[in-house]
Amino acid sequence: MVSDTWLGQRESVTMKTSSACFAEQTVASVGLIECKNLWKIYGEASKRAMTAIREHHLGKDEVRDKFNCVVGVADVSFSVQKGETLCIMGLSGSGKSTLLRHINRLIEPTSGEVWIGGRCATTLNVSELRELRSKAIGMVFQNMALWPHMTVLENVLFALRGRGMRKEAQMDAADRALETVHLEGWKNHYPDQLSGGMQQRVGLARALSIDPEILLMDEPFSALDPIIRRELQEQFIEVSRAMGKTAVFITHDLDEAIRIGDRVAIMKNGQIVQTGTPLEIINKPADDYVLAFVRGVGRLHMLTAETVMFPLTERTANEYSQSPALLTDERLPSVLDALMTWELVDVVTRDRKKVGTISRQGLLASIRSKLD
Structure with a gap:
């Protein structure tokens, strides 16, 4: 398993960073992977081009013409x-x-931060x-x-x-x-x-x-x-x-x-x-x-068990069922296969919590509503 130095047992630990990564993060509050305002500019004048982009809001063509640089990644942020x-x-x-x-970091950013498991990987x-x-x-x-x-x-x-x-x-x-x-x-x-x-x-x-x-x-x-x-x-x-x-x-x-x-x-x-x-x-x-x-x-290609299920009510949440269970992200073909044998199937999360049911009639109604 991965050592505690990186991704294990860090949920409650606040990570102090260097001046380049000035925020403090906990694994519980952010994604396992966090990319923040990443820029990659190729060319000998990449640093000057980056400064000009910030100060004058230059576009890719202007960066190419003025600095002979190519913008590969432009201010990208996302989390996983x-x-x-x-x-x-x-x-x-x-x-x-x-x-x-x-x-x-097979490629170094011109600007921006990458966080892995609550730790700033950029530094x-x-x-x-x-x-x-x-x-x-x-x-x-x-x-x-x-x-x-x-x-x-x-x-x-x-x-x-x-x-x-x-x-x-x-x-x-x-x-x-x-x-x-x-x-x-x-x-x-x-x-x-x-x-x-x-x-x-x-x-x-x-x-x-x-x-x-x-x-x-x-x-x-x-x-x-x-x-x-x-x-x-x-x-x-x-x-x-x-x-x-x-x-x-x-x-x-x-x-x-x-x-x-x-x-x-x-x-x-x-x-x-x-x-x-x-x-x-x-x-x-x-x-x-x-x-x-x-x-x-x-x-129809996109439908999953979760998108076609009938959500549980307070009354039905704890009802016992002998029906087979489908995960929430099972695609429509799997749902159809199950309903060819069973009148009713349960829908569960990955931790096996029941969140809904699908019947044959309910499936047809759900599909019809999504075709409008």
Whole structure:
């Protein structure tokens, strides 16, 4: 598990910061990940350009023309709660991958702050940053970057080097990670003996092997065939929920964002133009840019058990039921499957608290109302 130095047992601890991170935060009061007013400007005159932006409110084109600089991320703020998956999507060049790399400081911001677990990561020294990356954050890239001369097991073990673990503990962690992604029978094979989907699962196992609380996913499935991509999406959902991971997932595919994300943030020209649940993004696009993304996506595609259930009343809250239970975020196909067998199903939260019911007649009425 992640050490207390980072994300464990810090809920009641107020974090004092350096002058660069002037606020005090507690984990209970903020998200597990907090990005505040992030800017990334590329170019030799980036600092002068940043000053001019603040003083004269320059736009991207003016920054390029006056300072020969490129604005990659522009005043972006967002938070991700513990256990949540935030999907960030946008066109190529919108800044989504650049933004992701600020979270673990693979890219240094020109201005702004990144907080992880209540601690300002922007001011960490080299050793503290190395500890953050090795214990709290796992990352999966589109390019799996597997060592071709190493077996699957050796590739996963590579992530565990230098962590002060006994060899037996390293083997146990690697075996658990491979079992999680259903590759336990392939650990002695080499990457070129695996399909693209299997190679990407090795990359996910490598990230999971350190048991990070945070997963950063940079378009991990975009290069795969549609069927394999769908399978890996479902596996990622299963793994991240079962293990309680907090994730930031980069994609250019709205269907993928809808399927995976608890919330979706849409980027344009280095800025986040809208953040919301998938249903909010579909039903209330903020502008024509977002509308272009969501056009053609059917509303029925977005329905979940929570959106079609009949909420509990005070009278029915404690009623005993032998009906099967669906989680609040189960999609419509799962609801339909359950109601093909049962007249009534319960709806529960992840901690198994009953919050509603769905009947066949109630489902039809709910669907009809959402088509108006």
